[in-house]
Amino acid sequence: MRQFQSELLSRLEHEADQLRIPIMKPDGIALLRQLIHIGKVKTVLEIGTAIGYSAIAMASMTDVTVVSIERDEIMYEKARNNCDMANLSDRIQLIFADALSMDIFALGSFDLLFIDAAKGQNLPLFQKFACLVSPGGIIVIDNLLFHGFVANPETIISRDRRQMIHKIQQFTEWILANANYDTHIYNLGDGIGVCYKK
Ligand code: SAH
Numbered sequence: 001m002r003q004f005q006s007e008l009l010s011r012l013e014h015e016a017d018q019l020r021i022p023i024m025k026p027d028g029i030a031l032l033r034q035l036i037h038i039g040k041v042k043t044v045l046e047i048g049t050a051i052g053y054s055a056i057a058m059a060s061m062t063d064v065t066v067v068s069i070e071r072d073e074i075m076y077e078k079a080r081n082n083c084d085m086a087n088l089s090d091r092i093q094l095i096f097a098d099a100l101s102m103d104i105f106a107l108g109s110f111d112l113l114f115i116d117a118a119k120g121q122n123l124p125l126f127q128k129f130a131c132l133v134s135p136g137g138i139i140v141i142d143n144l145l146f147h148g149f150v151a152n153p154e155t156i157i158s159r160d161r162r163q164m165i166h167k168i169q170q171f172t173e174w175i176l177a178n179a180n181y182d183t184h185i186y187n188l189g190d191g192i193g194v195c196y197k198k
C-alpha cells in the first residue's frame with residue numbers, strides 16, 4: 001500500500017469514528033487481506049460500501065479489483081470521493097443500489113464476496129449473491145456476534161434488536177449446517193464468518 005493510501009485510511013478511521021459509521025476494525029481488515037493473499041483473490045464483490053474504507057483497503061493490494069454496492073446516496077458520494085483521493089477509481093467500481101432489489105446478472109463472477117450490509121439481511125443477501133462466487137472461492141460475512149449480544153440475547157431490551165439478533169442466529173445456524181461450504185466464525189471484531197465454497 002502506498003503511503004498516501006494508508007494516510008487516507010487513517011483519516012477515514014477517524015471520520016468513521018466521529019460519524020459513528022461501522023467500518024471494519026483493523027483485525028477484520030487484516031483477515032480480509034490475508035484471505036486475499038492466500039486465496040490469490042483478484043476480484044471482490046462487497047455489499048455495503050459506507051465511505052469506501054474496506055474497499056480501499058482491499059483494492060490497494062496488487063491486482064485486486066473491487067465492485068462495491070451501497071444503497072445510501074450520501075455514503076455512495078463520500079465513497080466516490082474517497083476512491084478518487086486514493087487514486088483507485090479504476091480498481092473500485094461503486095454501484096448505487098439496494099443489493100436486495102438490484103439485478104445481478106450483469107455483475108460477472110468473483111473470487112471473494114464480502115457481505116457487510118444490514119445485519120438482518122445476511123441470509124437473503126447470501127442466498128442471492130453466493131452464486132456469483134465460483135467453487136474454491138470465499139464468502140466473508142461481518143457482524144455475526146454483534147458485540148456479544150448474539151450469545152446473550154436476554155441482555156437486549158428493544159424488540160427490533162431482539163429480532164435482528166434472532167436473524168443473525170438463524171443465519172449462523174443455516175450456514176454452519178450448509179454442506180456446500182466449509183465455514184468458521186472468527187471471534188474478531190464483531191464476529192466474522194469465513195465460508196469456503198466447495
Ligand atoms: N464495508 C464498510 C462498512 C459498511 S457499513 C467498511 O468496512 O468500510 C454498512 C453499509 O451497508 C451502510 O453504509 C449501509 O447503508 C449499507 N447497506 C445496508 N444494507 C444494504 C443493502 N441492502 N444494499 C446496499 N447497501 C446496504
Ligand code: MG
Binds near residue numbers: 024143
Ligand atoms: Mg460490519
